Amino acid sequence: MLARLTEAAEQGVLLVTHDNAELMWLRRHVGTDDIAEPESHLFCFQHEWDASTPPERARLTIKGLAEFYPDWAFWGYDAALLWGLEVPNDLLGPRYLVKTGCSVALSTGYRLLRPQAAGALERVDGVRVTPFWRTVEDCLLRAPFSYGLAIADSALRAKGMSRNDLCERLQADCEGRRGYRRAQVIASHADGLSENGGESRFRAFFIAYGFPVPELQGEFRDPLDSSQVFRVDYFWRLEDGTCVIGELDGKGKYTLQNGEGRESVDPFVAERQRESHLTMLGHKVLRFTFDELKNPGKLVEKMGLAGIPQRVDLAEEWKRQWYGR
Structure with a gap:
């Protein structure tokens, strides 16, 4: 099992197991032999997990869950992370799951989305997710201003689009939906020149507190x-x-x-x-x-x-x- 954990670490993934014997062996060693189980049935070396950043941990977990549950698909901030967008750490909490016929207990705290609301799904890095712009829109409809600006900036940067393009897309796709007005406020201030989430969040501060935008x-x-x-x-x-x-x-x-x-x-x-x-x-x-x-x-x-x-x-x-x- 240690060899398999090492192989998974070298591949940059979590070890996923459906085998009861493997599961029992791994769980006996969790917490005592440098083995961690960050999510049920997903394992890694504890020191590797400790050295990972919050976005890295979230990506590993999402990819591991997608391997363990092949029918699962992700939306919202989880999908944004897979698309390579700037998702602030504070938004990397509960999983955002498209309810595609899978059975998920409400006690998990997952944020569930009906399949008909998700639209056509795509694959990113082997994981089923909502399409790029649907993902961006879902995030902007619910994100706080500074966090949403980080996501919007990175979307414009990734696609080479202007804020006007984003505002028009939001109007066409989201007008009348809950959170639309605030999503438009975020989009109206978005700038693809911002290179990371930290820069975006400070710019959000300048805007909200009445300082000139640099x-x-x-x-x-x-x-x-x-x-x-x-x-x-x-x-x-x-x-x-x-x-x-x-x-x-x-x-x-x-x-x-x-x-x-x-x-x-x-x-x-x-x-x-x-x-x-x-x-x-x-x-x-x-x-x-x-x-x-x-x-x-x-x-x-x-x-x-x-x-x-x-x-x-x-x-x-x-x-x-x-x-x-």
């Missing part, structure tokens, strides 16, 4: 080495002529002139050097950490200290659109 992925030549280009997450050009660069921590963004990435031996040193070089351009550099989203009051104060103006009328307009008042 330019995305601006590029600047390194003043000390013209062969290098810095691409920044956010760039504000303020009315008084001040320019502010915004950077989300935790990503190295050195790019050679030919577009190839350059590895850094010490990311911390590279980030500090990068910031000092950007400062030489004469712009303020404002750094963000993901935890700051948990304290919006402090983040508002930080933006103000950086000279980025907050407009109450913009914040009120967003509230009116989102809450309908």
